[in-house]
Amino acid sequence: MRIPAFLAMLLSAFLAGYAPAAFAQGTPLDCPYGPIDRTFGGSLWSIASCVDDRTITLLAVANSAAHPAFIAMFPSADARMSYPTRGGYTTLPSPGGFTIDARGTGNPDAIQAAADALSRLSPSELAALVAETRRATPRSRQSAVPATKPLDCRTKPIVRTFGGSDWNVHACDEVALLVVPVEGNPAAPFYFLVTPSPTGQGYRVEGEGTGDKKATDAAYADLRLLSEADVTGLIREVKQRQ
Known part of the structure; x- marks a missing residue:
């Protein structure tokens, strides 16, 4: 990826x-x-x-x-x-x-x-x-994006399935998603960040970690398929859970 x-x-x-x-x-x-x-x-x-x-x-x-x-x-x-x-x-x-x-x-x-x-x-x-x-x-x-202000993703997550495994989904400043493996997910340790594209069109998916590559690649493939409506919908769901 x-x-x-x-x-x-x-x-x-x-x-x-x-x-x-x-x-x-x-x-x-x-x-x-x-x-x-x-x-x-x-x-x-x-x-x-x-x-x-x-x-x-x-x-x-x-x-x-x-x-x-x-x-x-x-x-x-x-x-x-x-x-x-x-x-x-x-x-x-x-x-x-x-x-x-x-x-x-x-x-x-x-x-x-x-x-x-x-x-x-x-x-x-x-x-x-x-x-x-x-x-x-x-x-x-x-x-x-103010360069001195990192995204704040400290929200109560919702759990969603990507690539056949469960992930905690957090909202970040109501503009992005942080996706972290739930306990027992072989993808851990890993996280994905879904942020607005610098081009202003759609979102991009970025990831980092050392978890099971098969699990992270499968999740990445699913996350790449999210539409703008899907991402904004997830952000809204997380916000409603707070």
């Missing part, structure tokens, strides 16, 4: 349990700028930048060897690089002065190759990527 990098905006403290380890105890990432696509380590990644103007997030695109995978990168005095290996996770000093936190269940060699390539970027190259994501962000989205 194609997962745009805008998803790297991690939703308030609500999703702290899904956040990469480097950020689990810190401020949620708010990364609305981009995305742009670039190749690192032989895999294609969708890149967004965050409101601090120093952090970028990368999501491996579908059909790349690293997919599914997520990387967050930012300058740090205590720079380190973490990435999955075939036997778990490895953490090493990062030579370029950037902390690089890579997570995912894609090919670990491909994820490591991307992390290595990112560690060789200079500060000016990172700044250039941030600038590119800013230029790539539609003006309509920059003005419609």
Whole structure:
């Protein structure tokens, strides 16, 4: 599945349990700028930048060897690089002065190759990527969504079935949906975010996590079939439950 990098905006403290380890105890990432696509380590990644103007997030695109995978990168005095290996996770000093936190269940060699390539970027190259994501962000989205305000999805959910498994559906600021596996769903840990498309037409479905790929792919296929009326109807149902 194609997962745009805008998803790297991690939703308030609500999703702290899904956040990469480097950020689990810190401020949620708010990364609305981009995305742009670039190749690192032989895999294609969708890149967004965050409101601090120093952090970028990368999501491996579908059909790349690293997919599914997520990387967050930012300058740090205590720079380190973490990435999955075939036997778990490895953490090493990062030579370029950037902390690089890579997570995912894609090919670990491909994820490591991307992390290595990112560690060789200079500060000016990172700044250039941030600038590119800013230029790539539609003006309509920059003005419609305050960059400093992550979506608030702390609503009582309704349960719906997608891809043959049950999911908790939350409404986010009455404009989007957060879809999280119910207890016992093999897709966990995972979540989907259904948000208005930057083009102003329809919705897009973004996802992140390390749950069972068959279950998440099946749910993604069903979510992609939701019409605008379906999404607004679900938001209305959640609102009525509060």
